[in-house]
Amino acid sequence: MADAHIPVPFTVLIVEDESLVRMMAVDMLEDAGFQVIEAPTGDAAWIILQSRDDIDVLFTDIEMPGSLNGFGLANRVAEHWPHIRLVITSGRCQLTDEDVPDHGRFVPKPYHATQVFSAFERAGRS
Template sequence: MPTVLVVEDETLIRELVAEELEEAGYTVVIANDADQAIAILEARQDIRLVFTDINMPGSMNGLKLAAAVRDRWSPVHIIITSGKVRLLESRRMRFLFPSPMSARMLSRR
């Protein structure tokens, strides 16, 4: 199973997502914001999927993080979640899932 980087600033949601993914067999690495996520991606070669919320504090939100990942680590897949936005498909950024159910939906795929 691939390694998933979960980027979420809300502790309870981050823990729920990580737990769901780990129970599904994924290796999970967590980041509290986009800046921490970028540092993890720079340090690790095993991240295959970034699972990020849109709304986060820091220098960039989840959409800007997704664009940075797409530009710098193009083989890494991206799933964007939000508690405020409905399902959306994008050519490069796969899917936008409603949060917090997004982890459960992913683990079933």
């Protein structure tokens, strides 16, 4: 279940190029009551972000195909939509929360639901 401090329904844009990983993350978030929008690349996510105003959290992998990786996407989101909470994940790159723009959070793969929900709650707070 999602953290009680996060209003649900809460809209999450999940950006993950591995379809099985994305599907499992979407199921995890939907089961917790979140509204979920999916994108397979940073480029696709950027198009979605420009056309919607209801996204509360960006949950993105770092390494993806295309011209925009997850870290670049998070930087753009921090610049254009500072109200969107940023949570970055990776199984290859190791970051700290301080590496994530705009007081975002890093969650290493493989992750558990509680880690992700906690990161959503803490993202955007210094």
